[in-house]
Amino acid sequence: MGHLIPPSIMPFVLPVLYAVVIVAVLPLLAGYIVLMERKVMADMQARLGPMRVGPHGLLQPIADAVKLLLKEDIIPDKADRLMFWFAPLVSVTMALLAYSALAIGPAFQIADLNIGLLFILAISSLGIYGIVLGGWASNSHYSLLGALRSAAQLVSYETAAGLGLISVLLLAGSLSMKDIVQAQLDQGVWFGFSVPFGFFIYLVGSIAETNRAPFDLPEAESELVAGYMTEYSGFRWSLYFLAEYANMIIVAGIATTLFLGGWLRPGARYHEHIPGTGIEWLDALPALLTLGVALYSLKLAPTQPVKIQKIVMVLVAVLCLGVACVLAGALFAPPAVMQGIHGAFWFMAKVFAYIYAFLWIRFTFPRYRFDQLMRLGWRFLIPLALVNVIGVGVAIVLRQQFAWGPIVSLIPTTLATLGVAMLLAKDDAPVAEAQTAAGE
Amino acid sequence: MNTPYFLEHIWLIPLFPLLTAAVMLFYGRKLANNIVSYLCAGSVFVSFIFSVGAFFQLVAMPQGERFFTKLLFEWVPAVPYHMFDGRLAQFVAGWEFQIDPLSAVMILVVTGVGFLIHVYSTGYMALEGGYYRFFGYLNLFMFAMLILVLANNFLMMFVGWEGVGTCSYLLIGFYFHRKSASDAGKKAFIVNRVGDAGFLLGIFLCSAVLGTVRFSDIGPALHAGNFQKGDPWLTAIALLLFVGAAGKSAQIPLYVWLPDAMEGPTPVSALIHAATMVTAGVYMVTRTNAIYQLAPKAMYVVALVGAITALFAATIGVVQNDIKKVLAYSTVSQLGYMFLACGVGAFTAGIFHLMTHAFFKGLLFLAAGSVIHALSGEQDMRKMGALSKRIPVTYWTMLIATLAIAGIFPFAGFVSKDLILGKAYEQDVLLWAIGYFTAGMTAFYMFRLVFMTFHGTSRVDHEVEHHIHESPKAMLVPLVILAGLSIVGGLVSWPEILGGNSHFVHFLEPVVGMAHQSRIEPLKGPSSRIGEINLMLMSEGLVVLGILFAWYLYIKRTELPAKIAKGLNGFYELVYHKYYVDELYDALFVNRAKDLGLALGWFDTNVINGVGVDGAGWLTRFVSRASMWWDTWIVDGSVKLGARIVWVLSLPVRLIQDGLVQSYMLFIVIGLIGFLGYYFYLAHHAVH
Amino acid sequence: MIPVDDYLFLSLALFTIGVIGVLTRRNVIIMLMSIELILNAVNINLMVFSRMWGTVDGQVFAIFIITDAAAEAAVGLGIILAFFHNRETVLADEMDIMKW
């Protein structure tokens, strides 16, 4: 391959390849997250969810996509046509651009920027223009109110979430995604466990930043029809939709990288080998898991009601089997390849766990009122995040000056932050009640 | 020396009722009725125990030294002032509790009878609203009354005096939703104010003349001041104090409130308006007997007023039909007896009658309450009759009390009444005659009451007839106990002539004689004993006559009373309407006070408001108008002139200062261009 | 290698456009945005000279300028909002009295 491509372009080839893969795969992934969401919701509400298209509705996303793309494209008469056209593009572009710095595994990264994290934050913070301009360009009150709410919400929660991330940056001492993961390996603990409050604040902040329940006020259907997307339909609407789910994956990726150890395997420092081979016990886990899923699908296949569904189910089983083969085969590949493939597996597993938490929260909590949302952001999360950051600073001093362990040094910080959290919650309760009483 | 416990803690006796009163009045609303009962009656019972303890510890002291004071704290610190005779004196008053035989007897009566009436009330008031309020007031009354009798000086006594007055007002108006009740409360309060004014003046005069308000210092002060018998100052003090006593104890002319006070609940009538509070006047006169003994004219006034009141009230009592009104006038009458006793110098007899009266009159009221209770609130005797079989316990106890008040041998009333009459006979036959006649009337109207209520034919309404029932145990037990006391009460001072030893009189003598040992009345010699026996027999005869008369009129010939009333039409009407005294007072005082109010109102409206306030307002408006003109044209004008001048001078500057930010920025740019040009110019020269 | 002059020309162009915007536009918000443009032009200069001398002092000053811009935007927009609530206008030449 080396002799086919001029050497000056060589360093750009792999990143471009990755970029193409991401752009191609992401819509599909988003569609399947939607399916996952509907299925999880159905499960939590004791229903079945989509069952018709494909076995267990597995082909539903594709049907949805086809429907969206075939819909008539409507631009409102009084809309600002340029902006109306431009806004969804901004959203989706910024969402996709952020992937360029995300490290899916030790090998899968478009660009290892030394300001990687800041880059992702910067790019994803530009996504707001898609929402705001789209809401404004629609020339509709619902859209404009949704856009304004979105702007206020994003600005407020970006601060809190950013402060939550800073606690990790202090511990890792780097902005590069790779270095942050490496730091977690070196310190022997995922930062989500050593700074649980940073993780908590980022979790809440990231839900708010992706406009998901219980913070989905910009698109609260009971108040604003569909918020900033009210006037959008068809393909443009699906762009917004794609951007939203791409953003979910982004924040999940950031959280995974910063708090959940990125592509690290659980027990990354445990190196017991299977006797007689160079393979570690824990490395065999992914292959066995996917194999189990494949077998389960195969077992389900005969019970499907329609023939086509049986076939698709078998295909799913075959797909899983293939993945299992790849994962198993990687065990015998050179370490770099092995780590790349398994890292990607673990990374995606964590990302989906985080997204599952999103869904869980969405179907558990009722929607906030706007003033409650603002109070939570400014009066609870930001002070808490500040205390947490200061505490982490103290912990680092303790570690450097008194040689405390990486986990022990953070325990006082966590306790102090917990105390402040309780204080803030207690302090806020009467105010909240008074305001509710005055407001209603 | 080890001070006896109960004497040392004498101040606790009023404190217990105060505590429960506070609890009742602040938190009582939330308490269950039985808790209220236990707390209130319990606290009075504890006070009674302490009183008994104090009494016995006092008795245990030697005869002449039965006196003890306990200073709780200084109230009015020593204030120097000049007395009337120019001597310098210190005005001192403390919360100082005093116990001597007199106050010992009083606290026993107050707490003992008070406890029984509390117990009675738990039954009587069980179904009334404001249960806690009633007991709160009642306990507050107990506190005030105990303060009154335990006080060591006039000031503290006045506190109790006013306290009982307040509680009396509150309790008379207990059914405040009834206009008659609240009116009666106000009447009692206002009439008492007249008496209290006299009492207060008496206190002032006492402190100015004698230089002290402490009771135990009055005797030495009298001695030191070398006052003679009949000293006009002392007479004035005594008369003023008697005005107070007359107000509190319902003597002519201030008796009018007491009959109306029957609007209150019956236990209140029993406790406050029969047994304790109304006797405060008698107690006070006795307490200050040292002054009275040096003022014979005042004593005569007291005796006369007492005797006339006794007769006067008795005549009214004869024709009343309301069972409680009869008892009320009877009370006024008996109080008259007590004052008669005091007036003739038989203070001990007065106090003794006070005690026995507390027993039997308390019993009468309670029994009357029991009757009323049985008849579902009926008070008119014309609608009673033939109840003796239906409510036997009430009947028998009431009969005992009636016998006692009538003075039948050997009930309590016999002893005390005859003691008074005997003393009066020694002093003045006229007074004795009035008292003697009154005793007969008392027997008559009391038996009239009994006969109308319990005997003859039933005149009870049909509605009520079905509900007649004997009262609950809580009411009957106090009746029985008081009945017992009414029977044996006289024994504590059984006359020597009948083989007794007059214990009670001797016990009290130190108090009465404390002022001037030398002036103690000598004990009656054997020569007067024959007379005493004769007097007793005479009065017994009259009493029996009165009873028979009542029997004849109200059992035998029931149609006769109406005929007699018709025959004596004018007089009957006069008496039936209580001699029109209330109407007289209305015409003389109440309406005149209203006229005065109207006149003052007119004065306020037309003179103070019209001329004063409105005139001042007009003047102010006028001045402010002038000031406004000055401000507008002179002050403002000069300021405006200055502003105008500045405005004219600033015209050229304002052309540049147009308030537009962009034109200012333009000037910045112009300045920048200028600076840069100058810079280039300099650089050009530097190069060349 | 791009000469420093090119950056300076760029900076000058942006600066001039900003100055014209501030001086001529009636809308206060556009004026504020023009000021941001001027600050941005300054930042380019600072960055170029920082790069030229190989130190980071210029970048530090640029950070201070951005801080300043943030403060200015916050307060300026707050004033504009308050003014708009009172007067229903955002035109600079209608803001010609000191007090209302």
Add this chain to the structure above:
Amino acid sequence: MQTLNQALFIFFAVLAVASAILMVTRRNIVHGAVFLITTLLSTAGIFLLLQAEFLFIVQVILYVGGIMVLFVFVIMLVNLDVSMRQVQFNRQWFVAGALALVLAGQFLFAIWVGRGALRLPAMASEISPKNTEAVADALFSHYMLPFEIASILLLVAMIGAVVMAKRRAG
């Protein structure tokens, strides 16, 4: 590499200047704001060309992601259709424009006089692989006091903004 840089510079510079001109001349304020954002992003790209990565990020996060959001927010709150139909330039526009051009001419003269005197050091990318750390070092050591003063300025501005925007009673 060199040509790439050159091309990128020209691209960013043209984009920045064109957007700036459009920003100043547009009637619609929202469009103006969007063009200003474009200018700012182009400038951020130029920062990147000058190897100031941290400033690039600061420019994007703070300027574009923060300040301009605030602008857009306020524009949407105060946007009036009437303002679109009003005269966009004030009475002094001609004088002001002329004077601004004079000023620009003076600066141009200054740069032109000194042209070619200043040069960027060749290939400085080696010296700042850790641009963020370098800026942080300078900021927290030498420029500590100004940094603190700047934070106080921000605090004051925040309070001021809250006070200004707070709705007054009556």
